[in-house]
Amino acid sequence: MTVEDKRRELKKIIMDTKTLPTLPGVIHRLNEISENERSTMQEMAKIVSSDQVLSARILRLANSPSYGFNRVSTISNAMILLGVNVVKSLALSSTIFEIMEKESVGLWEHSLGVGMAANLIARKLSLPECEEISTAALLHDIGKVIIRMKCEEELIQIRNHQLEEKTFSWEAEREILATDHAEVGGWLAKCWFLPDKLSEPIAFHHDVTQSVNHRVKASVVHVADALIKASGFGDSGDNLVPRIQREAWDILRISDQQLSEIIEEMEDKLIEVKNFSLELQA
């Protein structure tokens, strides 16, 4: 069997939709409605209200001191205040938490950290669509969860290869599976009908040169991933810091001053990320 065959075979096994985690219907409906110019906030609020966990989270966020609003009690008010994009990100991230947390807390913490770091970088560089960037960052390692679920046997080989050869996880995955968690994550994002601006940064977070339409977003996720690995926060399955690609530096143009500020703020916020994670596990 050629490498290409093996990869195709694997794609079939991995993408067997019967056992693949699904996105709750509420996210699909939110996406549909938010793309329709004629839809109203009330319609969206109605959809959100049908999911009680999501409703509770949105109200909690709208009432949190960081937004500084007073006593928001209805979903539609909360959605007007927070904005549709924040609500969509929140819906997606609580789903991801549920999928990931069962597999490993370390990976969840790593993902939360990269999400926060990507948001910080995007804001520091005044990039558009910060929310999308942090959502893509939160999701960037989702392929690892799928590999853990679907390739239990190969997983041991991958881990051994990684330890013996001192390689990165994606190099070991490519050696054993002929694909890697970034590509698998990209497949999953396509299966979930996520937009390109999310699926590209997920699929190319280890090689931004392959990203055609959203290289800036992919680069932010790529840098955020390396920085979180540098700080040793969470457990992505890689203990070594990967090299940040020249192309990512070139496209983002982060100055040394900005880099120090980002790292400082990031380290400060990681304490709160840890806190948030402890809260969710409690």
Next chain:
Amino acid sequence: MQKIPLQLVAEGMVLGRDVFRKDSVGGIPICGKDTVLTAELVKRLNYMDIKSIYVKGHPVMLDGERSLDQALEELDRRFEKVISDPQMARIRDIYADYLQRVMGDDSGR
């Protein structure tokens, strides 16, 4: 001095920095440096939505957290593969500098 999440604070720990209300950093502190923390006090801080505080010494071992020397050693181990890249070496230096500042005992007011 160590910054720890409020959830990990235990009775008897001593505040290393003044604690401020979230919305008025730089205003009047709500709890002064050198205060010995009690369960009651922690409950109140929690009620005021304080998420983390600075305490004296280094009472809590967070995940993977060690002494400054160990932290620097681990930092170098993580950068093992990329230290020859000048840009990556710069990132390592920023981290080392940061660790020295926050884990040394002379930080903060």
